[in-house]
Amino acid sequence: MSTLRIFNGRIIDPANGRDEKADLWIRDGVIIETPVDGTKADEEIDAKGRIVAPGLIDIHVHFREPGQSHKETIGTGSQAAAAGGFTSVVCMPNTSPAADNAGTITLIREKAATSSVVNIFTTGAITKGLAGQELAPYNAMVGAGIVAITDDGHCVQNHEVMRRAVEYARMFGLVVLDHCQDYSLVGGGVMNEGEWSLRLGLPGWPRIGEEIIVMRNILLADLCDSPIHCQHISSGGSVRLIREARARGVKISGEVCPHHIALTDDHLQTFDSNYKMNPPLRTERDIEAIIGGIADGTLDILCSDHAPHAKYEKEVELDQAPFGILGLETEFGLFSDILVHKKKAIDMARLIELYTSKPAKLLSLDRGTLGVGAQGDVTLIDPDLEWVYDKELSPSLSRNTPFHGTEMKGRAVQTIVAGKTVWSL
Numbered sequence: 001m002s003t004l005r006i007f008n009g010r011i012i013d014p015a016n017g018r019d020e021k022a023d024l025w026i027r028d029g030v031i032i033e034t035p036v037d038g039t040k041a042d043e044e045i046d047a048k049g050r051i052v053a054p055g056l057i058d059i060h061v062h063f064r065e066p067g068q069s070h071k072e073t074i075g076t077g078s079q080a081a082a083a084g085g086f087t088s089v090v091c092m093p094n095t096s097p098a099a100d101n102a103g104t105i106t107l108i109r110e111k112a113a114t115s116s117v118v119n120i121f122t123t124g125a126i127t128k129g130l131a132g133q134e135l136a137p138y139n140a141m142v143g144a145g146i147v148a149i150t151d152d153g154h155c156v157q158n159h160e161v162m163r164r165a166v167e168y169a170r171m172f173g174l175v176v177l178d179h180c181q182d183y184s185l186v187g188g189g190v191m192n193e194g195e196w197s198l199r200l201g202l203p204g205w206p207r208i209g210e211e212i213i214v215m216r217n218i219l220l221a222d223l224c225d226s227p228i229h230c231q232h233i234s235s236g237g238s239v240r241l242i243r244e245a246r247a248r249g250v251k252i253s254g255e256v257c258p259h260h261i262a263l264t265d266d267h268l269q270t271f272d273s274n275y276k277m278n279p280p281l282r283t284e285r286d287i288e289a290i291i292g293g294i295a296d297g298t299l300d301i302l303c304s305d306h307a308p309h310a311k312y313e314k315e316v317e318l319d320q321a322p323f324g325i326l327g328l329e330t331e332f333g334l335f336s337d338i339l340v341h342k343k344k345a346i347d348m349a350r351l352i353e354l355y356t357s358k359p360a361k362l363l364s365l366d367r368g369t370l371g372v373g374a375q376g377d378v379t380l381i382d383p384d385l386e387w388v389y390d391k392e393l394s395p396s397l398s399r400n401t402p403f404h405g406t407e408m409k410g411r412a413v414q415t416i417v418a419g420k421t422v423w424s425l
């Protein structure tokens with residue numbers, strides 16, 4: 001038997017409505033009641049000046065196993081997660097082959113069991129090969145342990161196929177996660193359609209290409225009375241649509257990645273492909289609308305969309321480069337810096353809620369709580385620590401981030417999974 005006592009810290013546990021100074025005890029990887037009989041712990045952590053939070057959860061990451069392990073493995077991705085304060089991640093199915101069958105999902109889960117330092121949850125594809133045509137076998141994939149379905153990286157264009165996907169997913173209580181992109185409107189767009197795409201002569205990716213699918217999803221979630229979650233919202237218009245639908249009780253939700261509120265499309269004038277991601281960076285007005293949506297609860301999930309790509313893949317002409325950037329190590333710091341410290345849109349307790357109990361509830365994960373009996377996943381946070389990100393120190397196999405050298409305020413300083421420290425500053 002092994003016991004851990006974390007003392008002197010401020011426990012913020014939104015799932016249980018707690019915000020107080022107290023000890024946290026973990027025995028054999030599970031949270032226990034604070035002993036009253038003078039029990040001595042085998043290990044003690046002094047959390048003075050720190051927040052003791054449930055382990056952070058990121059429901060949108062791309063680890064590249066199987067198929068593209070030169071970009072990231074489950075092992076290296078999990079280390080990047082731990083270094084960002086994350087104890088749980090949800091992996092997207094756009095691996096090679098795609099995670100559209102029980103065999104591939106089992107392979108990913110077995111790989112995770114032997115190489116990951118954090119909890120790995122998997123998703124299955126909505127359609128076979130992410131091709132948008134035929135539904136994947138949800139029953140078998142649920143049996144293999146998926147927590148949601150998504151075609152992320154792709155978007156089901158045929159609304160009838162999507163309707164059947166939502167109806168089929170409802171039978172298993174699965175949430176459908178959707179990468180919202182209308183192919184006919186977006187075409188070969190590589191950056192936000194606007195003044196800068198015009199000036200730079202680059203094909204535009206218009207907001208309406210996202211909004212029209214967000215609207216489609218609202219209509220389908222309403223029709224099927226089953227949840228659809230819109231991934232990586234980039235447009236202010238999407239926020240208005242989701243707000244109005246949620247007010248009517250539609251089971252629609254949306255998530256935000258830090259780059260969509262930290263950066264604008266004018267950065268593309270450098271032609272640096274580390275500013276190229278899908279959906280693209282937009283404008284100050286979108287940023288304001290998205291932050292407003294986070295502040296009023298319209299958008300209540302935060303994530304990274306951690307999308308590693310090798311240097312040689314990114315170092316090509318902008319329109320040829322793959323979409324996507326790293327995110328696990330910088331997301332908490334960026335959101336803390338922007339949302340809590342600079343814009344004062346939310347407080348630290350709410351930020352923790354958006355990274356713990358909210359994602360756990362959306363995907364029915366038995367995580368995101370410090371309640372007695374829960375797995376002892378804990379993130380220690382220094383809410384006021386000022387720090388600078390150095391990508392060269394990253395455990396990720398890739399380096400595609402625009403945040404090298406960025407100053408931030410607020411950082412996870414220790415990551416504990418099932419009572420075991422897997423990373424500390």
Ligand SMILES: NC(=O)N[C@@H](CC(=O)O)C(=O)O
Pocket residue numbers: 062094152153154179276277278279305307308322323324325
């Ligand atoms: N976001 C990205 O720009 N890229 C993602 C795919 C995705 O999330 O759509 C990737 O897998 O590289």
Ligand SMILES: [Zn+2]
Pocket residue numbers: 152153154179231232278279
């Ligand atoms: Zn996507």
Ligand SMILES: [Zn+2]
Pocket residue numbers: 060061062092152153305307
């Ligand atoms: Zn993604």
